[in-house]
Each structure stands twice: as structure tokens, then as C-alpha cells.
Amino acid sequence: MTHTLTLKQDDHITFQLYEASTDPFKIKKRRKSYLIMLTMGFFFILFSYLNGDNFLFYYAISCTFLFAILGNSYLRWRHKKHYVSHVKNIRKGIFDERVQIEIGEGVIKMADKTGDSHLKISEISLVNEITEFYFLKISTGPTFILPKRNIALNEEVNTMIKNYNIPHTINLDWKWK
Known part of the structure; x- marks a missing residue:
């Protein structure tokens, strides 16, 4: 989906x-x-x-x-x-751009105005979860920000974490301090 x-x-x-x-x-x-x-x-x-x-x-x-x-x-x-x-x-100029994301078998497909890209799920080294976001840490260094605004996407992310045994830290009470 x-x-x-x-x-x-x-x-x-x-x-x-x-x-x-x-x-x-x-x-x-x-x-x-x-x-x-x-x-x-x-x-x-x-x-x-x-x-x-x-x-x-x-x-x-x-x-x-x-x-x-x-x-x-x-x-x-x-x-x-x-x-x-x-x-x-x-980071100016990258806000309010639409990105289409699809979590498939072993890969996350992303499409934005610059083109299509694929991310192997096996390259996700850690998922940090806070109240409003998932932060997917990629083994090469960058982090992918996933807002929790879509319930269906949240379920897919949780399924992906379980199926691929990705380390997952949950900080639902995190606040800037």
C-alpha cells in the first residue's frame, strides 16, 4: 500500500x-x-x-x-x-514536499520530485520511536523521518520491525530537555 x-x-x-x-x-x-x-x-x-x-x-x-x-x-x-x-x-527548500512511500518485501520504495529510490530494510540499523515519529537509522549514517500521522503506515512499520528483527527503542515520553 x-x-x-x-x-x-x-x-x-x-x-x-x-x-x-x-x-x-x-x-x-x-x-x-x-x-x-x-x-x-x-x-x-x-x-x-x-x-x-x-x-x-x-x-x-x-x-x-x-x-x-x-x-x-x-x-x-x-x-x-x-x-x-x-x-x-x-535544510530550507525541503519542507512541504510530498513523498510517496511503500513498504514491500525487503525494501522500502520512496518517490518524490527528484525520482524514485529504494532502501533495503536490512540496512535499517535502529528504529527510534517517540510519540509523533519513527526515526529509521540507516547503517550508512542518515536517518529517515516517518511521521505517525497515518495509522495504516504505523501498522506496517511495526510489522516491519517485528518481521526483520530491527532493534527498536521506544521513548514515548520524550521531551526536549
Whole structure:
């Protein structure tokens, strides 16, 4: 059965945010940014204390205290802003295009304005599932975004996962954090 999908800008943003929040390297990088900012704050506290500058000392304490409390929220906002900007600038022109998809025996057939393509189901290394999407990770690196807007397609994807024993992670309660 052939299904017609249309990916929107928000779909690509959601994928970028999901990848950023589940990739151990990116999580470690975000944590490192937080610790660097706190270390810089403590450095300025120590520097101003040793120089006897009371105003700078209390200012550094206030800023470091605020960052310790609100720093993760700030970094979450800053990273989300980065990914939204990235999708708008780098992926512009690929939104709202119709793609026809058909899951067949051993292959997923896709047709869009550029032509037809086939993806071997055996090349899908992982399926990540969140509330609104399936993210099909392909062994060569890219990820295929499948919105869960079509019930029949969802059933075909679940059948494909079971029949081909594709590793499947379910994060239905995932939120950007």
C-alpha cells in the first residue's frame, strides 16, 4: 500500500532535538559547557576576592549563583535556538514536499520530485520511536523521518520491525530537555 507523506519544518526540528538529547557525545558536551561556565564564575570570584574588588566579588557571586540555578535552562534554550536556526538555514527548500512511500518485501520504495529510490530494510540499523515519529537509522549514517500521522503506515512499520528483527527503542515520553 502506498502512503503519501509531507514533512514540515517542525518535523526536522524535532528530529534534531531528539538526536541532540539522546546522543551521548552531545549530552557530554552540554554538561561540559555548564561546568566550564561554573568554573569561570568561581575563577572570577577568586580573582576579585584576591584583588580586593568588593563590587566585582559580589557581582561574580551573584552571576555564578544565577548560572548554577538557571544555567541548564539557558543552555537548553541556546541549543534549541541553534537547531531551529540550523534547520531553517541548512535544510530550507525541503519542507512541504510530498513523498510517496511503500513498504514491500525487503525494501522500502520512496518517490518524490527528484525520482524514485529504494532502501533495503536490512540496512535499517535502529528504529527510534517517540510519540509523533519513527526515526529509521540507516547503517550508512542518515536517518529517515516517518511521521505517525497515518495509522495504516504505523501498522506496517511495526510489522516491519517485528518481521526483520530491527532493534527498536521506544521513548514515548520524550521531551526536549
